[in-house]
Amino acid sequence: MAHLIDRRPNPREKSLGNRQRFLRRSREEIKRAVDKAVNERNISDAGNGGSISIPSRGITEPRFRLSPKHGNRQRVTPGNKEFVSGDTIDKPPSGSGDGSGKDASDSGEGEDDFVFSLSRGEFLDILFDDLELPDLIKSSLKDTTVSEPRRAGYSNDGTTPNLNVLRTMRNSIGRRLALNKGGAARLKELEAEADELCERDDLDISQRTRLAQIYTEIEDLKRRGRRVPFIDPIDIRYNRFERRPVPATKAVMFCLMDVSASMGEHEKDLAKRFFVLLHLFLQRQYERVEIVFVRHTHVAQEVSEEEFFYGRESGGTMVSAALETMLNIQKDRYATSDWNAYVAQASDGDNFSSDTVRCVGLLEDTILPACQFYAYIEILTEAEVSRLALAGNPGKELWRGYDALKTKWANFSTKHVASRADIYPVFRELFARRQREGQL
Amino acid sequence: MSQELLADKKLSSDDRSGLLFDTADWDFQTIQRTYDAIEDIALNDLGLSVYPNQVEIISSEQMLDAYCSVGMPVMYTHWSFGKRFVAEEAMYRKGYRGLAYEIVINSNPCISYCMEENTMAMQTLVVAHAAFGHNHFFKNNYLFQQWTCAEAILDYFEFAKRYIAECEERHGLRAVEDTLDAAHAVMDQSVFRYRRPSKLKVGEIERRKKERRQHEERTFQDLWRTVPQAKQSKETDEDQKELEERKAQLKLPEENLLYFIEKQSPVLEPWQREVIRIVRSTAQYFYPQKQTKLMNEGCATFVHYYIVNELYDRGLISEGTLLEILHSHCNVVFQPEFDDPRYSGINPYALGFAMMQDIKKICEQPDAEDREWFPDIAGNGDWRGTLKTIWANYRDESFVNQYLSPRLIRQFKLFVVSDKSADNFVRIDAIHDEAGYRKVRADLAASYDITLGEPDIQITDVDFRGNRELVLRQTVREGVQVDQSDCTEIIKHLRYLWGYDVSLEGISSEDDSSIFKVTTGEADDKS
Incomplete structure (x- = not known):
């Protein structure tokens, strides 16, 4: 007899271990491919996983095979149409493939690319491998300052909106049943008896007295019933709430960018990439991430993403205007107790010297103490990089001003970016896992 | 009025008693009912002998899982299975490839996996094909009987999975992975192709020695001592003698590479030897399947074809069901011709099924040609018995050699193409005509001989007193040497297992000349 077994409810993902081992093995190659993909893709789908193709070098399984x-x-083949024995057929010239499809592996040094798709999670995991925002755990997860009401049973007092109808009614029914015990049944019985007596015409005296008795008793019972209220204050229950502390899981990211005439398409594109990466990273760390775009020339304003990246504006450069705008927005909408603030500033480094002093002051006094992390990237052209290096100059105006802050503040970081390929390494460097000794 | 009622009743009772099912949806009762009907035909009509069946319904995801663990319900974990999973999944998700309708495992009880997506008609086909066709073949074919142990195999893989997981825990993922990678590289060369005689008992050896001595004493002729022997230089003589002795001691040459390494490697840890043992046991278990692909599929296809037709003849399935089954049957046994873009070699289902049907015809209605070519079975009338004998006693190569009829050669229009690497043309050696039948048949049979299809690589020497180099040798037949691109990688893997240098030399089988040589030693010198 056959056993029929339904295996469908069995645990899934039986080959998860195999898949993990495979990913681990090809991690290096995948990482390289992912880095490449991020650089080549559009911003809008940079984080969306998808197909990654890697060379199959590290994942070949060599076996002894006969050389073709x-x-x-001798080969035996079906479907002869016109051949007779003794016919000869010229082989195709080498390189054009001999019909067995092996030319695909011959080109490209015999290494087929192995294409497979990564889920968004896997993609980002690899992209952010080893990355961590500085002191993230310490300041945003441990120092909880936010609390949230959570349901915690029932209580006898509270406000009407919190009335728990179900509990209240349950108590009410119970109480009414208890106080009115047997009342309803007795009432029915008496009423039936009264009706029966009333229908008869020939009532004798004892029956008449009985009828009167019944009526008084009915009246009595009804009065008792009326005295038991439908809802008594002792029935009433309210939902009880308790405030419990929860880690702040919200982050706001301020993107500050200089859009003055000195910032060209190239510079903006680089800045964009940096913002995308930061955004992706924050999205993984927090339940909710909001982005505020602040662009500035000599005046600063909050704009939409579209305008931020593609809008045109020209004018001078005054960085402190952007910092002030940002501070105002933070004060109005993103209280430090609820929101982790991250600031990313991109600029070509040009500023008035007097304004730079003002910026440093603002950062030092109000901004840096209030935010989790402040990243400044200075976008240069290749030519500028070499010119600066020749002059023995570490950076441009703003960079020189910020230099002093770097040593004082651990949550402040600055970097130079010159080409698209620099973005990701710079990002990694900025957020690379720090060797924090003696600290968890 | 009453007559009408009667007609109605008859119709509905026909409906009920006749068909096993009349919808595409399946449920467990229907499958069980259909299974019983199929079993009746398989056992009582065809007279098959099968392991007890265990039919398991699985989802497509589980089917993918089963694919990449080589079809086994339990298998140790290794990244290469993950690689297969990723590749298969991508193909499936993109719709390049469908999944198999079933997978069947050579075990006792015989486990068949059926996909939940199958319609009831397909489940019928699958049960007939796998649970009876393949099952009968597994139980009765001599290769499976001799080489595999259906009762123990699931337990063994269970053990292997657990053992490898334990090793990973104790010795680290990396070490286990390196060992498995290296062992997998020579897996195909790690089977015993010929059954070894069982070990003689101690007493037996003593008795034989004594017999031999007595025989020598009896036949001693002093005269022979005076016959002059061919002169040999003393040194080479001694060298030769030592080599012979060593080889005898180590039982060289050895065809089972992993067996030799497991027993003789100077560097392996005990757990590594056990891991190697697991790999070569796995290879050994699958060895018969490689040799009987054509017959196994032919047998299963023939069985399902017979059974579903019989079900229809008995009025148990409807015409629609039969048509649906035949539709997928025809897809399975389709053989594209060589110039068709879909062509990828001879379809084992097509040729296997055609040969089984042909044998049935030869037994029942032979023509003059059949009587000439197959005098022993032509017209014997007992196709059931004949086929069962064939299923039990042949493998692909001998089966084709024995039973491929000229009729099928004509039907498939088979022809032989001879391809010599030295020439810039190929030659048609034989076609489907009187002069060509035997050559076509012999060459087709040879193409199913896996000792010809896989390189013949053996361990010939190991110098235990010198540098301990492990010497491998490929016997190159017809100039077909191993693909050099993988060779260096593989001998590096072997070096890991052996601990000392490894070399592989290709020796021509015609004139013993050396064709190529690769070694790990030289590579080290260069670097």
Whole structure:
């Protein structure tokens, strides 16, 4: 007899272990491919996983195989149409493939690319491998300052909106049943008896007295019933709430960018990439991430993403205006107790010297103490990089001003970016896992 | 009025008693009912002998899982299975490839996996094909009987999975992975192709020695001592003698590479030897399947074809069901011709099924040609018995050699193409005509001989007193040497297992000349 077994409810993902081992093995190659993909893709889908193709070098399984190119062999093939024995057919010239489809592996040094798709999670995991925002755990997860009401049973007092109808009614029914015990049944019985007596015409005296008795008793019972209220204050229950502390899981990211005439398409594109990466990273760390775009020339304003990246504006450069705008927005909408603030500033480094002093002051006094992390990237052209290096100059105006802050504040970081390929390494460097000794 | 009622009743009772099912949806009762009907035909009509069946319904995801663990319900974990999973999944998700309708495992009880997506008609086909066709073949074919142990195999893989997981825990993922990678590289060369005689008992050896001595004493002729022997230089003589002795001691040459390494490697830890043992046991278990692909599929296809037709003849399935089954049957046994873009070699289902049907015809209605070519079975009338004998006693190569009829050669229009690497043309050696039948048949049979299809690589020497180099040798037949691109990688893997240098030399089988040589030693010198 056959056993029929339904295996469908069995645990899934039986080959998860195999898949993990495979990913681990090809991690290096995948990482390289992912880095490449991020650089090539559009911003809007940079974080969306998808197909990644890697060379199959590290994942080949060599086996002894007979070489198809050497020796003499006989093949038996179906479908003869016109051949007779003794016919000869010229082999196709080498390189054009001999019909067995192996030319695909011959080109490209015999290494087929192995294409497979990564889920968004896997993609980002690899992208952010080893990355961590500085002191993230310490300041945003441990120092909880936000609390949230959570349901915690029932209580006898509270406000009307919190009335728990179900509990209240349950108590009410119970109480009414208890106080009115047997009342309803007795009432029915008496009423039936009264009706029966009333229908008869020939009532004798004892029956008449009985009828009167019944009526008084009915009246009595009804009065008792009326005295038991439908809802008594002792029935009433309210939902009880308790305030419990929860880690702040919200982050706001301020993107500050200089859009003055000195910032060209190239510079903006680089800045964009940096913002995308930061955004992706924050999205993984927090339940909710909001982005505020602040662009500035000599005046600063909050704008939409579209305008931020593609809008045109020209004018001078005054960085402190952007910092002030940002501070105002934070004060109005993103209280430090609820929101983790991250600031990313991109600029070509030009500023008035007097304004730079003002910026440093603002950062030092109000901004840096209030935010989790402040990243400044200075976008240069290749030519500028070499010119600065020749002059023995570490950076441009703003950079020199910020230099002093770097040593004082651990949550402040600055970097130079010159080409698209620099973005990701710079990002990694900025957020690379720090060797924090003696600290968890 | 009453007559009408009667007609109605008859119709509905026909409906009920006749068909096993009449919708595409399946449920467990229907499958069980259909299974019983199929079993009746398989056992009582065809007279098959099968392991007890265990039919398991699985989802497509589980089917993918089963694919990449080589079809086994339990298998140890290794990244290469993950790689297969990723590749298969991508193909499936993109719709390049469908999944198999079933997978069947050579075990006792015989486990068949059926997909939940199958319609009831397909489940019928699958049960007939796998649970009876393949099952009968597994139980009765001599290769499976001799080489595999259906009762123990699931337990063994269970053990292997657990053992490898334990090793990973104790010795680290990396070490286990390296060992498995290396062992997998020579897996195909790690089977015993010929059954070894069982070990003689101690007493037996003593008795034989004594017999041999007595025989020598009896036949001693002093005269022979005076016959002059061919002169040999003393040194080479001694060298030769030592080599012979060593080889005898180590039982060289050895065809089972992993067996030799497991027993003789100077560097392996005990757990590594056990891991190697697991790999070569796995290879050994699958060895018969490689040799009987054509017959196994032919047998299963023939069985399902017979059974579903019989079900229809008995009025148990409807015409629609039969048509649906035949539709997928025809897809399975389709053989594209060589110039068709879909062509990828001879379809084992097509040729296997055609040969089984042909044998049935030869037994029942032979023509003159059949009588000439197959005098022993032509017209014997007992196709059931004949086929069962064939299923039990042949493998692909001998089966084709024995039973491929000229009729099928004509039907498939088979022809032989001879391809010599030295020439810039190929030659048609034989076609489907009187002069060509035997050559076509012999060459087709040879193409199913896996000792010809896989390189013949053996361990010939190991110098335990010198540098301990492990010497491998490929016997190159017809100039077909191993693909050099993988060779260096593989001998590096072997070096890991052996601990000392490894070399592989290709020796021509015609004139013993050396064709190529690769070694790990030289590579080290260069670097």
